[in-house]
Amino acid sequence: TLSDICGENSARIWNFNFPSMSAEEARLSYRGFTIAQTGRDELGRNLPIIFNSLEDYKLPLTSYITAAGINIFGKNDFGARGPFIILGTIIPLLIYFSVLNIFKNSKIAFFSALTAAFSPSLIFLSKFPNEIIVSVFLIGVIFYLYSRRRLNVSVTLLASVALMLVSKHNWLILPPFLMVLSLIFKKDQSKKIFTPP
Numbered sequence: 781t782l783s784d785i786c787g788e789n790s791a792r793i794w795n796f797n798f799p800s801m802s803a804e805e806a807r808l809s810y811r812g813f814t815i816a817q818t819g820r821d822e823l824g825r826n827l828p829i830i831f832n833s834l835e836d837y838k839l840p841l842t843s844y845i846t847a848a849g850i851n852i853f854g855k856n857d858f859g860a861r862g863p864f865i866i867l868g869t870i871i872p873l874l875i876y877f878s879v880l881n882i883f884k885n886s887k888i889a890f891f892s893a894l895t896a897a898f899s900p901s902l903i904f905l906s907k908f909p910n911e912i913i914v915s916v917f918l919i920g921v922i923f924y925l926y927s928r929r930r931l932n933v934s935v936t937l938l939a940s941v942a943l944m945l946v947s948k949h950n951w952l953i954l955p956p957f958l959m960v961l962s963l964i965f966k967k968d969q970s971k972k973i974f975t976p977p
Contacts, residue, residue: 812849816847816850868905871917915953
């Protein structure tokens with residue numbers, strides 16, 4: 781059942797302090813704290829759009845999600861990691877409802893969601909601030925919106941813009957992903973128009 785899927789996501793909260801905080805996570809956590817407290821990043825810039833990183837630059841959404849978590853949950857490990865645990869917990873639910881909408885089969889949907897809930901990489905990535913889990917969550921949201929067969933353009937556009945603000949790599953992933961989904965949606969709509977009553 782759906783409650784079983786939610787229960788399996790407790791793996792994301794169990795052994796909460798693993799993995800140990802990396803230098804990049806420490807930077808993101810401190811950045812989130814300074815943004816939450818002062819509205820400035822660790823370099824004193826007022827709500828920047830591009831952030832510095834150890835190797836490269838970072839787009840803003842992950843840093844601002846971390847800041848929101850620290851603002852809501854406090855200056856502690858859960859403040860920095862909590863929002864990503866929540867996003868990682870929602871991903872199997874998005875998969876469940878997307879697959880259910882597409883195949884109309886609760887067993888297939890349950891198996892798909894269970895696979896995501898037990899995925900070691902998704903569990904690991906949802907336990908600390910990072911761009912990948914935010915990207916997977918937003919792609920899941922977009923896919924869910926398309927799977928409902930009622931395209932909500934404004935929400936899809938908002939999720940797409942948010943996805944582009946997570947990582948520079950998403951600028952390469954998003955256009956072909958949306959093109960394929962648009963073709964599927966258009967084909968599905970044309971079948972509905974030309975199907976006799």
